[in-house]
Amino acid sequence: MSTNQSSRLLALATDYDGTLAHNGNVNENTLAGLERLKQAGYRLILVTGRELNELISIFPQITMFDLAVMENGAVLFHPHTGAIESLVEPPSSDFVKRLLDSGIPVQVGKAIVATWEPHENVVLQIIKEMGLELQVIFNKGAVMILPSGINKAAGLLAALKQLGLEPQQVAGIGDAENDHAFLEICGYSAAVSNALPAIKDKVHLVTQADHGEGVVELIGHLLATPETTAP
Known part of the structure; x- marks a missing residue:
């Protein structure tokens, strides 16, 4: 066509x-x-x-x-x-510290914070407790945390x-x-x-x-x- x-x-x-x-x-x-x-x-x-x-x-x-x-x-x-x-803005150092203090292994980029399944439930709980406008995106076992949108x-x-x-x-x-x-x-x-x-x-x-x-x-x-x- x-x-x-x-x-x-x-x-x-x-x-x-x-x-x-x-x-x-x-x-x-x-x-x-x-x-x-x-x-x-x-x-x-x-x-x-x-x-x-x-x-x-x-x-x-x-x-x-x-x-x-x-x-x-x-x-x-x-x-x-x-x-x-x-x-976007870089990830919050307080958020990264909270993840590390919870025993979650993370990789921090200029904007992304990444970890692996099965840590997504703890990540979501921390996001909720801190009142952050963040989203979790999955990629075949990888868990990526990014600003909404x-x-x-x-x-x-x-x-x-x-x-x-x-x-x-x-x-x-x-x-x-x-x-x-x-x-x-x-x-x-x-x-x-x-x-x-x-x-x-x-x-x-x-x-x-x-x-x-x-x-x-x-x-x-x-x-x-x-x-x-x-x-």
Whole structure:
């Protein structure tokens, strides 16, 4: 189906862990697929729950992306300039201390506080007791605490504004609970074959391949049908 320029797909937004990467690593074939898409004129946007320093240490190829949405939507990273833009205030030191005093292992980013299941019940209780406006987001066993209203969709919208793109011009691909928000706003959405059933049920395309090979499959689809929003 032919579409006008405003709705033609012009960018790929992809999750990292469980989608682009398998066990934290991105294979050469996946990198080559991303490069093909980039050479075809598509913008590349990474959308991940990871913190920047952690990701750069295992994925220096982040520089091939035009923008990276980090910490589940709370931080923007400009790979070509190294600029970091926090979209929210940093986490409260009192809140972090309360979690640690309760014996909860945490990882603290510029905006995100992360832990693991089954600590979510204690986290929610502490949020309630302290009267904080925070939300808990799940990601296949990971528990992410962020300000209300911050998710991958909010981060992607901020990134798209800077790139001069609209959500309907983006193809998105993911695998887990926290990907649902950004996939829902994309003009075209896909899930890799290893994605959770709840994600597969909500997208236009479920790839036959898993992880990075699934992303390559989507890339092939986009390159074969560049004028469509719903191949």
